[in-house]
Amino acid sequence: MTLRVTFLGTSGAVPTARRNPSGIYVNREGEELLFDCGEGTQRQMMRFGTGFSISAIFLTHVHGDHVLGLPGLLQTLDFNDREEALTIYTPRGTTKTVETLVTALDARLGFSVEICDIRPGEAVYKHNEYEIRSFATDHRTRSIGYALVESDRKGRFDRERAEELGVPVGPKFSALHEGTSVELENGTTIEPEQVVGPPRPGRKVVYTGDTRPTEETVEAAENADLLIHDATFGDDWVDRARETGHATAREAGEIAARAGATRLALTHISSRYPGDATRLAHDANEEFDSAFVAEDGQEIDVAFPE
Numbered sequence: 223m224t225l226r227v228t229f230l231g232t233s234g235a236v237p238t239a240r241r242n243p244s245g246i247y248v249n250r251e252g253e254e255l256l257f258d259c260g261e262g263t264q265r266q267m268m269r270f271g272t273g274f275s276i277s278a279i280f281l282t283h284v285h286g287d288h289v290l291g292l293p294g295l296l297q298t299l300d301f302n303d304r305e306e307a308l309t310i311y312t313p314r315g316t317t318k319t320v321e322t323l324v325t326a327l328d329a330r331l332g333f334s335v336e337i338c339d340i341r342p343g344e345a346v347y348k349h350n351e352y353e354i355r356s357f358a359t360d361h362r363t364r365s366i367g368y369a370l371v372e373s374d375r376k377g378r379f380d381r382e383r384a385e386e387l388g389v390p391v392g393p394k395f396s397a398l399h400e401g402t403s404v405e406l407e408n409g410t411t412i413e414p415e416q417v418v419g420p421p422r423p424g425r426k427v428v429y430t431g432d433t434r435p436t437e438e439t440v441e442a443a444e445n446a447d448l449l450i451h452d453a454t455f456g457d458d459w460v461d462r463a464r465e466t467g468h469a470t471a472r473e474a475g476e477i478a479a480r481a482g483a484t485r486l487a488l489t490h491i492s493s494r495y496p497g498d499a500t501r502l503a504h505d506a507n508e509e510f511d512s513a514f515v516a517e518d519g520q521e522i523d524v525a526f527p528e
Contacts, residue, residue: 223526230266233491244260244489254273254275256278259279261290279310280354296331307334316364317339340356368431369426369427373424381395434473448487449486451488454490456505471502471513471515502515
């Protein structure tokens with residue numbers, strides 16, 4: 223089952239020749255979600271082949287490098303004859319700013335746009351197999367992060383044990399795996415828990431947007447399969463990180479380690495590191511050994527935890 227993350231933009235506030243402003247695209251079994259929409263996001267979507275079938279857009283905050291791509295993207299969706307309504311989620315108190323961006327084109331879109339302002343701690347988007355939860359972040363404006371959390375999967379079916387108990391191969395296997403008891407020809411009842419293991423966790427992807435390190439991020443990212451965290455600066459600019467409401471790569475590594483995450487993607491890279499930013503990975507890996515600097519166009523297939 224697909225859960226693929228594509229990094230559309232990994233730069234800080236100032237783009238570089240190598241990095242576009244912020245944008246994260248997630249394809250979850252054909253459902254497409256966009257997190258932040260910096261300037262040029264629509265071109266990045268074309269460049270990296272994600273397509274434009276977006277189900278919803280989630281904004282972490284309304285600084286320009288996270289939202290200025292909205293007018294162009296909406297116009298492109300309109301030119302592509304989109305008719306399906308689109309919902310944009312944004313932190314509480316920022317609705318008017320987003321409305322201004324949506325209406326900046328002075329043109330009537332062929333689809334409706336609903337803007338939902340949300341608070342931290344909400345399940346803002348619910349699907350029958352996962353939900354997206356908001357959590358508090360610490361930037362210099364109203365901001366939130368998002369956690370995509372899949373539901374638990376069914377436990378493993380123990381075929382060998384089922385056969386030992388006399389369950390015939392066929393529909394009764396499926397019934398037991400779905401949680402229904404079955405009766406054998408000799409009158410014996412087999413319960414699901416006799417042949418089905420405990421539920422297995424689904425996957426979790428967490429995106430902070432711009433933030434200082436927070437306890438809320440640690441909680442939201444607990445056992446995350448992929449944590450995408452602000453890592454604007456290295457150790458050489460730690461004071462600047464504090465002043466501007468950002469995290470250093472090392473601080474992101476500390477958060478990932480405390481959360482028990484599996485992998486850490488460092489993003490929102492300052493233009494002070496225009497070329498090779500491996501020094502940031504080095505800082506983070508001293509605290510957490512599975513960190514990498516995300517690059518524009520990079521794809522990550524998130525595997526199920528086993």
